[in-house]
Every structure is written in structure tokens, then in C-alpha cells.
Amino acid sequence: MNCSGCSPIYPIEGQGTVYLRPVSPALLEALQTKGRHVDYSKEMLWFHFSDVQELQDRMEEIIDMEKVLAITLAVQIKSAADPFTDDLEGEWISLSMQHARIKYADIVSTILERQFTSYMQPIVDASECIIGYEFLLRPAEHGRAFSSYELFEVAHETGLHSFLDRTARIKAIETSAKYLPRGVKRFVNFLPSSIYNPEYCLTHTFEAIERLSLDPKDFVFEVVETEQIQQLSTLQHIFEVYRSRGMSVALDDVGAGFSTIELMNRLEPDFVKIDRSLIDYCDQDEVKQQKIKNIVQLSNRFGGKVLAEGIERMEEFDFCRSVGIELAQGYYFGKPAAQPLDGPYSDPSYKAAR
Incomplete structure (x- = not known):
């Protein structure tokens, strides 16, 4: 099995060759009509480019032809240093995906060069003792600035979301090994759509935990908040x-x-994280209070621990504790940071400092 998350992915060099398949006589004729030199075999057609700007212009030209001719093309690009072959193996991606990789070259470089790091936000229990951290993707020091939303949106458009999701998980695992002792929970996000075959696609994650001699029981993997669940x-x-x-x-x-109550009941997760929109001023809103109570009651039926996200006021925390919520997270306890609140973690029972 292979996918964009596991195949080697290389940046586009200044010169190289574009390969397209399947061979379309109409496309070949259209390109030659424009005076383009195109070689072809039974399996594919190809042409050379001398710089990235020429490549981008040609790709836009072919995308327009693809629409007019109602064909679906797959593409692969090789740099000038790669040996020429008319029988390519490896990753073929859609034309639009490849064009997006050229269009968003700076962001793609950020992804491929792993110019990001993991920040940690504390998670506390009802007595305000820190029991764990959620790991959140942030720009690397001296790296290009980005928002996590922007990075994952481009990753989806360019077919790099599996690669990004995997490398981000491993970065979180490595960061946790650097700062946290055993017994401290590590909440790590994942994209369900990036995992085509769990036994295969999660191998890198499990190997990283084993390589760093970490305790699997300390890890909590959570469905990323923006991901719509397609296949339950x-x-x-x-x-x-x-x-x-x-x-x-x-x-x-x-x-x-996307994370509905029905979904929670069917999945029965170990941890149930209540959306911050319900937590915001919940102490003053009876409708929110009833919804929160319902989630707590339903979670109790299958033994799920409830965590309130987005706590920014003591009053919100007090209400959540009063209805049996065991865990909390939010700016009230600490913002995401490059290190735990007191630097290297020493005492798993210390309270969040405000």
C-alpha cells in the first residue's frame, strides 16, 4: 500500500519533465497546435520545462484543456537530475492537485520541510491540577508564519494532508518525550481522512512511541475539530x-x-470534549447548561470522561464542576506554549498558574 502520506515527496526543481496519463489524442493535438513539443508513448505523454514559471503556465494551459476536452489526467513531475523513463512508477496525482502544489509553493515547502513545531496547552482536573497537555501545531522558530487552518487547507488541496497529519503527530510525540514524564496525558489530534488503512497508516505513530520508550497509555488521540466524519x-x-x-x-x-451527540453515542470515546461555544458564559445561559448536562449524562452511560474546552472564566469552571465534568482546558488555565508552564515538567500534581 502507498499514499501521499508515505511516498517520498520532493519539491519541484528549476528544470524537469512533466508526465501525463492517459494519452489523449485530442490533448496531444491541442498541445501541438499551440506549437508545444510533446513526446508520447502508449501509456503517457511528456514534455520538458526550463523553470517553474514555464511549468506553471503550461499547467494552467493543460487544466483549461482538461475541462474543455472533458478528460481526467494524472500527472507526475521529475526533476532534470532524475533519469528519464517512459515507464514510470510512483505517485501519480490529479492535475489540479499538482497545479495547487505549484501555486502554493511556499506553504508546500513549509509542509515538506517540516517547518512547524508543537505547542502545549494544559488540561486540568477538578482541583486545577494539570493532568496532561493538548499538542497544537505552530510555526517553527524563524520559520514562515501560518495558521493551522491555512496549512491544513492547502494540505488538502495539494494532496499532502496525510503527510502533514502524520508528521504533525510524530512532532507532538517527540515534543512530549522531551518535556513530559510518564503518567502525564498527551492529547494529539488526527485527521480520519488521512488514515486509509489504520494498521498501515498508523505504523509511523506507533513506531515513534516505541522508539522513544514512551507509555502508550499516556496518549489520547482525538478527531480533529474541523473534520467532517464521512464513514463512521x-x-x-x-x-x-x-x-x-x-x-x-x-x-x-x-x-x-460535525461532532454531534449521536456521533458520540455511537463511537463511545474515552474522552468527550465539549465544544467551547457551549462553555462560553455557560454559567449565565440555561439552554447551554441543559445541553452540557445532557452530554455529561450520556457520557456517563458508556464511561467517557468529559472535558470542557475554552474555559476563560472561573464562573464557567465552577458550573462545569458542579455538573460532574472532570477535566477542563482553556486560557483561564494557560495558553498554548512551546514548553510546559514551569519549563521541563517536574511535578504532575502542580496547579496551573494564572
Whole structure:
């Protein structure tokens, strides 16, 4: 099995060759009509380019032809240093995906060169003692600035979301090994759509945990908040694979967006993270209070631990504790930072400083 998350991915060099398939006589004729030199075989056609700007112009030209001719092309690009072959193996991607990789070259470089790091935001229990951290993607020091939303949007458009999701998970695992002792929970996000076959696609994650001699029981893998669940059975299988390795799973943003109450009931995650939109001023809103109570009651039925996200006021925290919520997270306890609140973690029972 192979995919963009596991195949080697290289930046586009100044010169190289574009390969297209399948061979379309109409496309070949259209390109030759424009005076382009194009070589071809039974399996594919190809042409050379001398710089990235020429490549971008040609790709836009071919995208327009693809639409007019109602064909679907796959593309592969080789640099001038690669040996020529008319029988290519490796990753073929859609024309639009390849064009996006050229269009967003700076962001693609950020992804491929792993110019990001993991920040940690504390998670506390009802007595305000820190029991773990959520790991969040942030720009590397001296790296290009970006928002996580922007990075993952481009990753989706360019077919690099599996690669980004995997490398981000590993970065979080490595950061946790640097700062946190055993017994401290590490909440790590993942994209369900990036995991085509859990037993295969999660191998890198499990190998990183083993390589760093970490305890699998300390890890909680949570469905990323912006991801719409398309195949519930696939996500259930992913949960099963994580759990079979001794890890826990969490469902994010419960009560809002894509993470519905019904989804929570069917998945029965180990941790239920209530969306911040329900937590905001919940102490003053009876409708929110009832929704929160319902989530807590439903979670209790299958033994899920409830975590309130987005706590910014003591009053919100007090209400959440009063209805039986065990865990909390938010700016009230600490913002995401490059290191734990007191630097290298020393005492797993210390309280969040404000």
C-alpha cells in the first residue's frame, strides 16, 4: 500500500519533465497546435520545462484543456537530475492537485520541510491540577508564519494532508518525550481522512512511541475539530486500532459542528470534549447548561470522561464542576506554549498558574 502520506515527496526543481496519463489524442493535438513539443508513448505523454514559471503556465494551459476536452489526467513531475523513463512508477496525482502544489509553493515547502513545531496547552482536573497537555501545531522558530487552518487547507488541496497529519503527530510525540514524564496525558489530534488503512497508516505513530520508550497509555488521540466524519465505520476501526495498542481516543467539539451527540453515542470515546461555544458564559445561559448536562449524562452511560474546552472564566469552571465534568482546558488555565508552564515538567500534581 502507498499514499501521499508515505511516498517520498520532493519539491519541484528549476528544470524537469512533466508526465501525463492517459494519452489523449485530442490533448496531444491541442498541445501541438499551440506549437508545444510533446513526446508520447502508449501509456503517457511528456514534455520538458526550463523553470517553474514555464511549468506553471503550461499547467494552467493543460487544466483549461482538461475541462474543455472533458478528460481526467494524472500527472507526475521529475526533476532534470532524475533519469528519464517512459515507464514510470510512483505517485501519480490529479492535475489540479499538482497545479495547487505549484501555486502554493511556499506553504508546500513549509509542509515538506517540516517547518512547524508543537505547542502545549494544559488540561486540568477538578482541583486545577494539570493532568496532561493538548499538542497544537505552530510555526517553527524563524520559520514562515501560518495558521493551522491555512496549512491544513492547502494540505488538502495539494494532496499532502496525510503527510502533514502524520508528521504533525510524530512532532507532538517527540515534543512530549522531551518535556513530559510518564503518567502525564498527551492529547494529539488526527485527521480520519488521512488514515486509509489504520494498521498501515498508523505504523509511523506507533513506531515513534516505541522508539522513544514512551507509555502508550499516556496518549489520547482525538478527531480533529474541523473534520467532517464521512464513514463512521472507518473511524470506529481507527479507534479500535488505537485502543488495541493501549491508547485512548477522544471526540472533539461535541455539541457543535460535525461532532454531534449521536456521533458520540455511537463511537463511545474515552474522552468527550465539549465544544467551547457551549462553555462560553455557560454559567449565565440555561439552554447551554441543559445541553452540557445532557452530554455529561450520556457520557456517563458508556464511561467517557468529559472535558470542557475554552474555559476563560472561573464562573464557567465552577458550573462545569458542579455538573460532574472532570477535566477542563482553556486560557483561564494557560495558553498554548512551546514548553510546559514551569519549563521541563517536574511535578504532575502542580496547579496551573494564572
